[in-house]
Amino acid sequence: MNISDATAKDRMTVDGHTLIFDTSAISSDDESNAILRSDANLFGDLIMNNPSVDTVIVSGDGGSLYASYEIARTIMTFDLNVVARGDCESGCAIVFLGGKTRTLEKGARLGFHRSSTEADNHKKHYELRKDKAGWKDEFAYARWTYEDGQIVARDFIAYLIQRGVAVDFALRTLIPSGDDMWYPSIEELAKAGVLTEPE
Template identity: 30%
Template sequence: MGLGIALACGFFCTTAQMYEDAVARATPEPSRFRVDGTALIYDENLVQGDTEIEWADVEDLRENLKTHKQITAVHLTSGGGYYYPALEMARIISDYELDTHVVDYCESSCTVVMAAGVNRTMERGGKVGFHQYYWGADGIEGYYEDNQESKDWESPFDLAEWLYDDTQQEVYERLTHFLSHGIKAEFAIETIRNRGDDLWYPTREELRAGNMLTE
């Protein structure tokens, strides 16, 4: 390849890369949110790939509520995801005094978001699913390997000690969250009875009796 061709290639290749980078920056990230009148719809099916509740959703929720002042309710279709982002989404919904409405399904940590609604409703045919916190062996092993040095764990037994304390704290926070939003204690306790791979889907009557549904 001659020097001129090489220089030209270098220029155009660099320019092409700069163009691609600019397009990537200008293209908005796929969002699980969309606005429909006074409803802010949160639907995991609006994106492809990873659909779990995550920290990006927290910022997306906050920005949507700042931009669209007319929002009065959040409509949910989600199989759940990470607990702490869900808890922060719930805090924001509670602060804005919004209603929550289940469209198709609301499972796992999505129920934490749902519980924050002033009024909590569900479409006919919808379902709400609860389970205990679950962390598989592969995930625990990976977490130990990634954090052993930073957390000064000398053996897996140190991880087990931390995990025991952390799990109890998360269970306490979850039950406290439910109770603080008017959900009955006996129902809140039932939400942690099933293992992580076996969701409990209460009937509409059970959801109403436990005040998980307010209407």
């Protein structure tokens, strides 16, 4: 078992009809709390192996967009209800929106912001992929990142709309920078269709 597999196991538990996914369960370090690809794999396995689960409780931070969308797809495939506990930010909000019904525990908040990545990550990505991608220099890479950023934003907006979220709310999620977080009120979330009535 590698470190990421161990991390995933430490923050996902099944309790009867409920799967609890708390990315902050093992560390107060933001980087350790990131949603990882290993989380998506374990989440799918747990749902497959626990057919009585009908509700997912989520809390924590963001992380891999790929992994967040993959977990959300599993939630949609199995028609699961989702409840947010505490702060559910960034990628956690993507997971939350996969729910058939979407509700907040008392005191819970959803946090939204524009997708972003650190300069060091850009440097590593450029060095790792420049030959395969055909980037002749950093300026060619900059053009690719500009286009890729637009695709990421488009896909996020499309996902929110697909999940029944109002267009004006979806567009507003792109306003806060990657370093800021927008926490809409319960009234704003309900009006925009982010929250649903429990069945």
